[in-house]
Structures are given as structure tokens and as C-alpha cells.
Amino acid sequence: MKDRLLEIYDLLLARYGHRHWWPAETPFEVCVGAILTQNTNWGNVEKAIANLKRDGLLSPEALRDVPVAVLADVIRPSGFFNVKSIRLKAFVAHLFDHHGGSLERMFAGEWRKLREELLGVPGIGRETCDSILLYAGGKPSFVVDAYTKRLFSALGLVSEKADYETVRSLFMDNLPADHRFYNEYHALIVHHGKEHCRKRPRCAGCPLHVCPSAIHLQ
């Protein structure tokens, strides 16, 4: 299984090159983006983040102090703005309550313990949590998203019905715990999912040689 996973990685990297993820300027922006992108097109998230920057709200202190109704209006383009504004406030409140408002301090401890801690914050589920750990904190916690499940079930490596932790274990039990490697691998999976297969439904020249119809089925 390890060789197969490495082979797929090599194919994706050879085709698409390094993706330089996550698309954000700071670790805090990664955390905000991870929450805003929940079941949402990334283009809409970019609009919301641009609004936050415009209004000087992209900092732990600013998000802590802004009224939730104001925040909801600012992040409106990302969709689900009422729930996401509450989730952003919950994350920042946790950051101040447990880590003095400092991401650096939050990431200083043992990351597996931090993972359990963050999963207890309302609005931070497994994918959001792992995205924060990997892309904001540089921790070797593999991210599983819709693209990952779709692709690797299409490749026959996991069941279509496999739950999050099962898919995550496929990678973490078989690959070295290297956050740069996990970063690149997941970024390539997402890029393949939206830039290749979605724009070219027939998947002509798909580097993975998989049945395209399986990938496009929801």
C-alpha cells in the first residue's frame, strides 16, 4: 500500500508540480479560511477573506471584539454566514481562553493532544481541525476532504463508505509523518479534483488512469 500511495503522489506531482499550499498569507488566515471553506467554493471564501482584511478584522483580537452580527455580514459571500460567524468567534474565544490568543503558543504543545482539544471546539470538525494543524501549524496530520474520499475510493483503495478516520489512517499508517509531504500530497489531490477532472469530465490524459465516471459521481 505504501508503494501505491507513493506512486500516486509521484504521478500527481509530475503532472501538476508543487502547489505551494495553503493559499494564505499567515497561519491565522489559514485557520479562518479552514472554517470559511466548509462546504463552500474557495472563490467565495476569498471574497469573504478580502472583506475581513478590508475591515481590519483578520486578527485574533479583532475577531474576538467584533459583534457577531457584524462579522456575519462581512463574511456573507462565503455562505452559511450565520453559523460560520459563530464558529469563528468560538475558535478565537478558545484561542484566548486556552492559549492567550496566540497561535504560536497553541501549536507549541503536543499536536495529538491539540487535535483532541480543537475537536471539542464547536464548529471545528475533523477536516477543519486537520487543515489547521497541517497548514497553519505545520503538524503531520493528514487532511481528508471530499476530493480525497472521491479519488481514493475511485482508485479502489478505500471503501466509498469509509469514515473520516479510516481514510486518514490509510495515509498516516503508510506514509512517513512529514508535514511538508502531507501538505503537498493533499494539495495535489485537491488540485487534481477540481482543475483536472471537473473541467475535463472525460479525464483524457488523467495521470492516475482511473475511471473518470467514478470520480465525478457525488
Next chain:
DNA sequence: GGCCAGGACACCA
């Protein structure tokens, strides 16, 4: 005008 997007959670059986 319908479908979908880098989920999470409450509720129910």
C-alpha cells in the same frame, strides 16, 4: 434555473 462547492451539527430511529 438547477447544481455544486476543500463540513459540521442537531435530530431521529
Next chain:
DNA sequence: TGGTGTCATGGC
């Protein structure tokens, strides 16, 4: 545990 409804905008 597993299935279903809810939250919502914007691009195609």
C-alpha cells in the same frame, strides 16, 4: 452507528 435536514452565497 447511520440517515436526513439545515445552514446560503456565487459561479457556471
